[in-house]
Amino acid sequence: xxxxxxxxxxxxxxxxxxxxxxxxxxxxxxxxxxxxxxxxxxxxxxxxxxxxxxxxxxxxxxxxxxxxxxxxxxxxxxxxxxxxxxxxxxxxxxxxxxxxxxxxxxxxxxxxxxxxxxxx
Amino acid sequence: xxxxxxxxxxxxxxxxxxxxxxxxxxxxxxxxxxxxxxxxxxxxxxxxxxxxxxxxxxxxxxxxxxxxxxxxxxxxxxxxxxxxxxxxxxxxxxxxxxxxxxxxxxxxxxxxxxxxxxxxxxxxxxxxxxxxxxxxxxxxxxxxxxxxxxxxxxxxxxxxx
Numbered sequence: 001x002x003x004x005x006x007x008x009x010x011x012x013x014x015x016x017x018x019x020x021x022x023x024x025x026x027x028x029x030x031x032x033x034x035x036x037x038x039x040x041x042x043x044x045x046x047x048x049x050x051x052x053x054x055x056x057x058x059x060x061x062x063x064x065x066x067x068x069x070x071x072x073x074x075x076x077x078x079x080x081x082x083x084x085x086x087x088x089x090x091x092x093x094x095x096x097x098x099x100x101x102x103x104x105x106x107x108x109x110x111x112x113x114x115x116x117x118x119x120x
Numbered sequence: 121x122x123x124x125x126x127x128x129x130x131x132x133x134x135x136x137x138x139x140x141x142x143x144x145x146x147x148x149x150x151x152x153x154x155x156x157x158x159x160x161x162x163x164x165x166x167x168x169x170x171x172x173x174x175x176x177x178x179x180x181x182x183x184x185x186x187x188x189x190x191x192x193x194x195x196x197x198x199x200x201x202x203x204x205x206x207x208x209x210x211x212x213x214x215x216x217x218x219x220x221x222x223x224x225x226x227x228x229x230x231x232x233x234x235x236x237x238x239x240x241x242x243x244x245x246x247x248x249x250x251x252x253x254x255x256x257x258x259x260x261x262x263x264x265x266x267x268x269x270x271x272x273x274x275x276x277x278x279x280x281x
Contacts, residue, residue, distance in 0.1 A: 063172045070164050077160070082153065089149045096150050104157060 002051050005044065009109045012041045017102035024095035030086050034098065038079045041105060045076050052112070058120040068115045075108040141268040143209065143261065144201040151261055152199045154254065159191035161247070162239045169236065180238040183223055187239045187251075190216050194258065201265075210262055217255035220244055224252070 016037045023034065052072045059065040082101030086094040144152055166184035174181055190212050197209025224243035227234040234241050244251030 063168065066168055066172060070168065074160060074164060078157075081156065085149050085153055089145065091146050093146050093149050096147075097153050100150060100153060 002048075003113075005048055005051065006109055006113050009041065009044050009048065010106055012037065012044060013102045013106040013109070016041060017099055017106075020095045020098040020102060024092050024099065027092060029090065029094055030083065030098070035083065038083055038098075042076070042079050045079075045105075048072065048109075048112075049076065055120070059116070061119055064115060064119045068112065068119075071108055071112050071115065075105060075112070078104050078108070140272055141265040142201040143197075143206055143265050144199040148198060148201070148261060148265070151254075151258060152195060154250070155191055155195040155198060155258070158239070158247070158251065158254070159188060159195050162188035162191050165239065177234070177236045180234050180236045180241065183219075183240060184238045187216075187219065190219070198258070198262075206262060206266070210259070213255045213258045213262070216251075217259070220251050220255065 016034070019034055019037060023029070023031070049072050052068065056065055056069055056072075059068055078101050082098050086097045088094075089097065142148065162184060166181060166188045169181040169184055194209050194212040194216065197205040197212060220240045220243060223238060223240035227238075227241035237246050239247060239251050243249060
């Protein structure tokens with residue numbers, strides 16, 4: 001896969017996680033900076049989807065390729081779902097959801113890279 | 121009707137009075153998010169396993185599918201938060217707890233039966249033991265909201281007199 005893209009995604013999810021943790025401690029809710037970082041991640045994930053789909057044929061094993069493609073699509077859902085849940089919640093738990101979402105994106109991106117490097 | 125006399129409010133009015141405890145609000149949002157994620161993970165895994173290589177190990181794959189259904193029921197039940205939904209979620213979480221303990225022990229005792237991983241094998245090790253901890257947290261949360269709800273009802277009843 002594209003290693004720079006993976007690095008960008010991991011850093012961006014880290015930024016989102018730190019931002020959410022900061023907001024959590026300060027008692028803030030979803031605001032513009034949070035949405036912008038989330039949007040940047042989502043955009044990078046879409047690029048990852050396109051790159052991943054074009055390169056997926058390099059993975060020979062059918063099941064591993066299916067896993068890889070499934071991860072590419074699944075990871076797209078995490079940020080929008082987290083933000084929707086967070087917007088509805090008016091307590092600090094909103095930020096806990098975003099923090100969790102950032103962590104899950106990072107884990108899924110790392111898993112994608114792992115599936116890729118083991119099979120392609 | 122178990123509801124006390126004053127305001128017959130079927131839908132909670134969020135801004136008015138302190139909010140009535142709801143399994144899908146506050147900490148419950150995080151719980152619903154994590155359950156939703158596990159539902160997604162288990163569904164994906166079971167579809168893949170059943171479509172790609174069902175013959176290899178039918179038992180773990182069917183267990184993955186069962187786990188997926190249970191996580192789905194738990195997610196929806198907790199998110200809806202009405203009485204019937206919470207009861208359904210309680211059942212789902214109990215089955216989940218029994219399932220993860222049974223399958224966890226079974227997968228350790230009889231490794232041959234589990235050549236492939238499931239969400240629950242080895243007590244959910246592959247998922248950071250989240251499948252083991254989650255039903256306990258979920259059941260605690262349901263109990264807590266139910267108690268807080270009962271207390272709120274009692275307050276309302278008391279202030280009415």
